Amino acid sequence: MSYQAKATLQEIRDAVEIELAAFLSEQSKFLVSISSDLAPVAGALSSFLLDSGKRLRPLFAYCGYVSTGTEVTTPIIRAIASLELLQACALIHDDLMDGSDMRRGKPSIHRHFESLHVQDELEGFAPAYGSAAAVLLGDLALVWSNQMLNSAGLTSTQLHDVMPIHDEMRTELMAGQFLDIHEQTQKTADLNRSKTIARYKSGKYTIERPLHIGAALSGAQSPELFAALSAYGLPLGEAFQYRDDLLGVFGDPSVTGKPAGDDLREGKRTVLIALTDKESTEVMRETSRKYFGAPDLDEHGVKILQEIIVSTGAKEKLESMIDELAEQALTAADNELIGENAHPLLLELAKIATKRSA
Amino acid sequence: MSYQAKATLQEIRDAVEIELAAFLSEQSKFLVSISSDLAPVAGALSSFLLDSGKRLRPLFAYCGYVSTGTEVTTPIIRAIASLELLQACALIHDDLMDGSDMRRGKPSIHRHFESLHVQDELEGFAPAYGSAAAVLLGDLALVWSNQMLNSAGLTSTQLHDVMPIHDEMRTELMAGQFLDIHEQTQKTADLNRSKTIARYKSGKYTIERPLHIGAALSGAQSPELFAALSAYGLPLGEAFQYRDDLLGVFGDPSVTGKPAGDDLREGKRTVLIALTDKESTEVMRETSRKYFGAPDLDEHGVKILQEIIVSTGAKEKLESMIDELAEQALTAADNELIGENAHPLLLELAKIATKRSA
Numbered sequence: 081m082s083y084q085a086k087a088t089l090q091e092i093r094d095a096v097e098i099e100l101a102a103f104l105s106e107q108s109k110f111l112v113s114i115s116s117d118l119a120p121v122a123g124a125l126s127s128f129l130l131d132s133g134k135r136l137r138p139l140f141a142y143c144g145y146v147s148t149g150t151e152v153t154t155p156i157i158r159a160i161a162s163l164e165l166l167q168a169c170a171l172i173h174d175d176l177m178d179g180s181d182m183r184r185g186k187p188s189i190h191r192h193f194e195s196l197h198v199q200d201e202l203e204g205f206a207p208a209y210g211s212a213a214a215v216l217l218g219d220l221a222l223v224w225s226n227q228m229l230n231s232a233g234l235t236s237t238q239l240h241d242v243m244p245i246h247d248e249m250r251t252e253l254m255a256g257q258f259l260d261i262h263e264q265t266q267k268t269a270d271l272n273r274s275k276t277i278a279r280y281k282s283g284k285y286t287i288e289r290p291l292h293i294g295a296a297l298s299g300a301q302s303p304e305l306f307a308a309l310s311a312y313g314l315p316l317g318e319a320f321q322y323r324d325d326l327l328g329v330f331g332d333p334s335v336t337g338k339p340a341g342d343d344l345r346e347g348k349r350t351v352l353i354a355l356t357d358k359e360s361t362e363v364m365r366e367t368s369r370k371y372f373g374a375p376d377l378d379e380h381g382v383k384i385l386q387e388i389i390v391s392t393g394a395k396e397k398l399e400s401m402i403d404e405l406a407e408q409a410l411t412a413a414d415n416e417l418i419g420e421n422a423h424p425l426l427l428e429l430a431k432i433a434t435k436r437s438a
Numbered sequence: 439m440s441y442q443a444k445a446t447l448q449e450i451r452d453a454v455e456i457e458l459a460a461f462l463s464e465q466s467k468f469l470v471s472i473s474s475d476l477a478p479v480a481g482a483l484s485s486f487l488l489d490s491g492k493r494l495r496p497l498f499a500y501c502g503y504v505s506t507g508t509e510v511t512t513p514i515i516r517a518i519a520s521l522e523l524l525q526a527c528a529l530i531h532d533d534l535m536d537g538s539d540m541r542r543g544k545p546s547i548h549r550h551f552e553s554l555h556v557q558d559e560l561e562g563f564a565p566a567y568g569s570a571a572a573v574l575l576g577d578l579a580l581v582w583s584n585q586m587l588n589s590a591g592l593t594s595t596q597l598h599d600v601m602p603i604h605d606e607m608r609t610e611l612m613a614g615q616f617l618d619i620h621e622q623t624q625k626t627a628d629l630n631r632s633k634t635i636a637r638y639k640s641g642k643y644t645i646e647r648p649l650h651i652g653a654a655l656s657g658a659q660s661p662e663l664f665a666a667l668s669a670y671g672l673p674l675g676e677a678f679q680y681r682d683d684l685l686g687v688f689g690d691p692s693v694t695g696k697p698a699g700d701d702l703r704e705g706k707r708t709v710l711i712a713l714t715d716k717e718s719t720e721v722m723r724e725t726s727r728k729y730f731g732a733p734d735l736d737e738h739g740v741k742i743l744q745e746i747i748v749s750t751g752a753k754e755k756l757e758s759m760i761d762e763l764a765e766q767a768l769t770a771a772d773n774e775l776i777g778e779n780a781h782p783l784l785l786e787l788a789k790i791a792t793k794r795s796a
Contacts, residue, residue, distance in 0.1 A: 110606075114610070114614075114617075114634070114638060115634055117620050118613055118617070121613075177569070177573055179566075203622070204623050204705070204731070211535070212535035212619040213619070215534065215535055217616075218573075218577070219531065219576070220612040220613075222577065222581070226584055227609070230601045231605070236594035236597075244588075247585035247588055247589070251578065251581055254574055254577050255473070257574050258571065259475055259476070261567065261574070265560035265561050266561065273473075273475075276472070276473055347562070
């Protein structure tokens with residue numbers, strides 16, 4: 081495949097999906113050639129990757145590429161598609177660490193393998209099998225993401241240019257993930273710490289770095305272009321995570337694919353929670369302490385916490401922060417360094433990243 | 439650094455350690471620049487990597503390199519040292535999945551972070567924090583292993599030659615690990631299945647693939663050399679895993695750094711166990727079912743299982759299989775394609791890999 085850089089987002093999504101499917105089919109064959117006992121691994125990863133997904137990171141990488149690049153070839157599509165496998169690793173391990181039962185409306189990977197254990201009447205402790213499987217499927221997704229990039233058919237120069245950014249992004253992601261689980265162990269909420277987490281575990285990793293990866297693939301060298309992409313990507317990345325925080329508390333399960341108030345049950349110390357804490361009365365704080373992070377938090381408890389968040393004005397405040405950040409991003413996108421192929425897509429993606437309902 | 443390819447194993451170990459220390463120091467600085475809360479992550483990974491380790495995989499990769507290569511440069515040392523970070527990922531995740539408390543005489547990573555949680559009186563459930571930290575530190579080690587290889591300073595040709603082998607090795611490793619945890623859920627032992635696991639999770643990954651990686655780094659292209667290295671590496675890799683199986687059951691804790699009979703407590707279906715099962719009487723099988731895989735297995739239970747393993751002749755049988763495989767490897771090492779720099783090291787390493795007490 082090779083076409084002019086004027087594709088729609090949906091065309092890119094389709095192209096990414098085709099390359100992912102081809103890669104996963106090859107890898108699945110390899111696994112099953114080792115042992116047929118690996119068929120459930122291949123099946124679960126393929127279904128995780130192909131059944132759904134917004135493909136945000138490949139799309140942002142695509143925008144980074146067409147900021148200056150012109151001809152979009154199959155190796156480029158494969159390289160940007162590899163980001164979906166990295167994201168699969170992050171989600172599989174995230175769900176395991178958070179003890180989340182659902183992902184995209186289906187059982188999370190550890191729950192899926194736990195169910196297989198029960199269904200096939202295997203020996204041992206089903207949850208332990210589920211957890212171990214999730215550790216390994218996440219690892220495999222991480223390895224495959226790298227393999228898909230390495231074997232995309234890029235030139236040596238492209239690989240050389242993209243690798244340092246790709247490596248730094250992955251370290252940032254894992255650092256952000258650690259800070260996230262660490263934050264849940266702290267006695268008090270802190271707005272600055274929560275902002276750092278949002279930036280590393282999600283903002284940079286979802287938007288800024290994919291843009292940079294795309295730009296690097298196009299052969300772009302100018303620090304000004306990378307800075308222009310950051311000026312768009314960093315605020316939008318923050319806004320993206322804040323929208324995610326709101327959905328984790330107020331999202332409709334039928335749309336998010338996760339139970340209502342999941343973040344509240346898991347005790348996620350997001351920016352939304354830090355804002356709430358700051359404006360809470362002592363009575364509100366006492367009530368929060370009782371419900372927030374309680375593994376058995378029910379609908380009633382979720383409702384109480386939601387009410388506190390709304391009544392402190394934290395929800396409204398975060399909504400206006402999202403608007404402001406999105407506005408900043410849109411202004412930054414209006415930069416002559418960012419080519420005319422990328423510009424309309426960046427505007428469209430900004431909407432998807434911040435207004436999305438799932 | 440650059441010297442003729444006549445170093446001793448200890449000199450290579452030292453060189454590997456220097457490069458690992460330098461890389462970890464850089465990465466630690468990067469982590470702490472994101473947040474001081476990441477200092478325990480940097481500290482734990484550095485200590486895990488630098489306090490001990492036999493450096494087997496870098497040493498085999500070195501042998502692969504000097505099979506034909508001559509000048510050993512810093513980029514080569516960095517590239518082979520990166521395998522230690524991959525191994526760190528495997529061990530950290532392995533200990534988490536197996537619920538092992540100890541590694542190399544110290545608390546395993548999940549236990550270490552669990553202790554930090556208790557010691558610092560953090561909020562939440564300490565074991566969950568320990569597990570999540572182990573997931574992420576393993577992920578980070580995997581990412582860093584790749585980053586250390588990517589940034590080693592290899593030529594484009596070297597990177598291009600080594601990547602497909604490196605990627606395939608990592609998939610094989612994760613596949614072997616999955617088969618290992620899956621085997622523990624089976625109702626019966628099976629010698630062939632256990633052999634496949636030994637080959638993938640350990641044999642190929644510890645010996646054959648590192649040899650191939652080294653050879654690829656030296657620019658070797660001849661399929662005959664790769665086959666010669668496999669003829670040495672595959673049987674030795676199997677023997678290595680069988681020695682590990684014996685140590686997991688009969689090893690002295692003061693030497694292995696793990697509690698006595700750890701594999702029995704975890705219900706590891708190794709080749710040793712498959713051999714035992716094959717020659718067990720019905721009474722022995724019944725006794726085994728009672729003790730094998732019991733999380734609270736005590737010294738008494740370990741002794742009973744050890745006695746069964748010895749009395750079926752499985753221990754002796756596995757010892758003679760190790761001898762035979764080691765003999766095969768030594769014969770294969772005697773190949774004119776394998777240069778004179780590699781040959782004596784391969785003999786020395788064969789001894790270390792199969793006679794080791796830890």
